[in-house]
Amino acid sequence: xxxxxxxxxxxxxxxxxxxxxxxxxxxxxxxxxxxxxxxxxxxxxxxxxxxxxxxxxxxxxxxxxxxxxxxxxxxxxxxxxxxxxxxxxxxxxxxxxxxxxxxxxxxxxxxxxxxxxxxxxxxxxxxxxxxxxxxxxxxxxxxxxxxxxxxxxxxxxxxxxxxxxxxxxxxxxxxxxxxxxxxxxxxxxxxxxxxxxxxxxxxxxxxxxxxxxxxxxxxxxxxxxxxxxxxxxxxxxxxxxxxxxxxxxxxxxxxxxxxxxxxxxxxxxxxxxxxxxxxxxxxxxxxxxxxxxxxxx
Numbered sequence: 001x002x003x004x005x006x007x008x009x010x011x012x013x014x015x016x017x018x019x020x021x022x023x024x025x026x027x028x029x030x031x032x033x034x035x036x037x038x039x040x041x042x043x044x045x046x047x048x049x050x051x052x053x054x055x056x057x058x059x060x061x062x063x064x065x066x067x068x069x070x071x072x073x074x075x076x077x078x079x080x081x082x083x084x085x086x087x088x089x090x091x092x093x094x095x096x097x098x099x100x101x102x103x104x105x106x107x108x109x110x111x112x113x114x115x116x117x118x119x120x121x122x123x124x125x126x127x128x129x130x131x132x133x134x135x136x137x138x139x140x141x142x143x144x145x146x147x148x149x150x151x152x153x154x155x156x157x158x159x160x161x162x163x164x165x166x167x168x169x170x171x172x173x174x175x176x177x178x179x180x181x182x183x184x185x186x187x188x189x190x191x192x193x194x195x196x197x198x199x200x201x202x203x204x205x206x207x208x209x210x211x212x213x214x215x216x217x218x219x220x221x222x223x224x225x226x227x228x229x230x231x232x233x234x235x236x237x238x239x240x241x242x243x244x245x246x247x248x249x250x251x252x253x254x255x256x257x258x259x260x261x262x263x264x265x266x267x268x269x270x271x272x273x274x275x276x277x278x279x280x281x282x283x284x285x286x287x288x289x290x291x292x293x294x295x296x297x
Contacts, residue, residue, distance in 0.1 A: 002131070002186035002283070005164070010095040011189060015278055015289025017049045018090040018097035022290070025057060025086040029103045033078050035059050036070035036240075046090045052231075054089030054096045054167060056211055056238035061085075065154060065195055065264040065272040067209040072240040080106030083114070085274040091235070094165035098191045099290035100276035111271060113149050114196050118275035121145040121153070121194035125173070126279055129286035131186035138184070140177040142194045152201035154272065155179075157264065159193035162278065165233045188281045189289070199270015205262035210239050212251070212258045224250035225257070236261065 005011050025042045039057040046053050056069035061082050070076075078084065087100035102115045124141040146153045159173030174180055175194050184190070195203075213236045218225045224246045228237075242248040251258070266272050279286040 004187035005095065005189060007095065008280075010092045011097070011280070012289055014051060014090050014092045014095045015097040017046060017051045018088055018099050018278070019290045020049075021046050021090060022086060022088040022099045022101055025088055026101055026103050029059070029078055029084050029086060029105060031078060031080045031106045034074075035076050035078065036072070036074045039070050042088060049090070051090040051092050054091040054098065055236040056241070058087035058100075059084055060087070060263065060272075062271055063199075063266045063269050064206065065157060065197075065203050065266060065274065067211055067261045068263045069210050069238050070240070071210045078105045081108045081110060083111050083271050083273065085272070087274065087276065089167070091165075094233070096162050096165075096167055097278045097290050098162065098167065098193075098276060099278060100193070100274045102273040102275065111273065114151060114198060114271060114273040117146045117149040117151050117196035118194050118273040120149070121175070121196065122192055122275040122277060125159070125192040125194065126277060126286045126288060129184060129190070129192070129279055129281055130284055131184060131281055133184050135171070135173055135180040135182045135184060136177050138192070139174045139180065142192075143176045146175075146194065146196045149196070151196045151198055154195035154197055154201055154203055154266070156202050157193070157195050159191045159276070162189045162191060165235060167235060184281050186281055186283055189278060190281065191276055191278050193274065193276040195272055195274050197266050197270040197272045199266040199272070200268035202267040203264040204267050206265035207263055209261050209263040211236050211261040212239060213237065213261075215257055215259055218254060218257050222250055222253065225254050
């Protein structure tokens with residue numbers, strides 16, 4: 001029996017908002033733009049649409065695959081030739097959508113093959129989505145599309161299932177075959193998230209990416225911390241979102257209650273491209289929730 005999310009229209013609205021927010025991020029990622037201002041503008045747009053960011057806007061560059069968001073004092077700007085992963089998510093009362101695109105800043109076209117590989121892998125993976133299909137079939141399609149361009153899929157990063165207030169809900173969608181015995185079920189919401197690289201095909205942890213999440217409810221003993229948990233639940237948040245000195249101090253006190261995120265860096269220093277859509281496993285195919293006009297590419 002299929003188990004669709006409650007209030008499916010809310011998930012579709014979150015997908016449409018995330019889609020437009022990603023497009024805004026892509027347009028803003030130009031030479032000379034400040035990283036922090038781009039992240040702030042995209043997050044503000046999500047809030048103006050009546051949603052909330054499901055996680056901080058990730059603006060990982062070059063050898064960074066994921067999990068970098070600007071700190072409050074980040075004054076760095078994008079330069080021509082940067083390869084930026086614009087990874088965006090919005091949620092409506094816990095109904096989450098997650099989507100990403102890679103921008104070669106300034107249109108220098110040095111890494112067009114990488115960008116195309118990630119996009120083609122995303123489309124290939126989505127094309128295999130249907131109820132009862134083995135996740136391994138989706139993974140194989142992703143890997144084959146990337147390898148067809150002479151590049152490597154990143155084997156220790158995956159797509160993922162999504163549930164209410166759970167960005168990574170437990171089912172992984174690997175980017176290489178041979179790593180999953182799971183099957184897709186009608187009604188599931190999943191993120192198809194290929195990463196392509198000209199490096200070793202693996203990532204390792206780099207420095208702190210200015211992102212954290214609550215491991216669980218910290219309780220009412222610390223009012224500032226309790227207020228932050230009410231805002232974010234267990235979804236990732238940016239340290240720059242601590243909007244008052246009291247909240248910043250509460251985060252410092254609560255380090256043991258928090259999971260922090262390291263930037264994922266390509267193991268051999270290879271450059272990385274990412275493409276991602278959130279899809280609903282429909283009765284006979286994927287419904288792309290974060291693609292403009294149903295675009296699955």
